[in-house]
Amino acid sequence: MSGMTPEAKANWDRYTAWSEAEKARKAEEARKAPRVLARYLTLVGQSLGREDIAVTITEMGPRDSEQALSTVAACSGCATVETVHWDLYVYGRGDDEPLPIATAAENAERQARRWADEHAPQCREIPVQEVAR
Numbered sequence: 001m002s003g004m005t006p007e008a009k010a011n012w013d014r015y016t017a018w019s020e021a022e023k024a025r026k027a028e029e030a031r032k033a034p035r036v037l038a039r040y041l042t043l044v045g046q047s048l049g050r051e052d053i054a055v056t057i058t059e060m061g062p063r064d065s066e067q068a069l070s071t072v073a074a075c076s077g078c079a080t081v082e083t084v085h086w087d088l089y090v091y092g093r094g095d096d097e098p099l100p101i102a103t104a105a106e107n108a109e110r111q112a113r114r115w116a117d118e119h120a121p122q123c124r125e126i127p128v129q130e131v132a133r
């Protein structure tokens with residue numbers, strides 16, 4: 001930046017550094033945020049044409065994390081929540097090596113989707129706050 005006083009230049013540089021750090025912080029936050037993978041309309045949602053009455057499948061954490069993480073299928077019709085933990089060790093697999101976390105996450109997603117696919121078409125419940133209205 002030409003034509004700036006040294007003080008303005010220093011402020012500009014500070015601002016730029018802060019702005020870059022802020023961008024990185026936000027990107028990291030977004031990466032760690034729960035991620036919606038899919039929605040399955042329930043029987044009621046379908047009948048009433050209400051896309052908000054559905055089972056939502058959400059991956060709860062970043063795949064590079066070391067923590068035990070989960071994928072959740074939550075029905076907004078009947079408020080049932082099915083939590084599938086990412087299993088790094090599968091019983092009967094025959095060795096002690098943990099699964100890659102991405103594989104564990106995909107297995108959990110498959111299981112959550114299976115649950116949603118069974119639950120959604122037969123969930124007859126209307127969200128409680130609407131019945132009371």
Ligand SMILES: [Zn+2]
Pocket residue numbers: 042075076077078079080119123124125
């Ligand atoms: Zn339900």
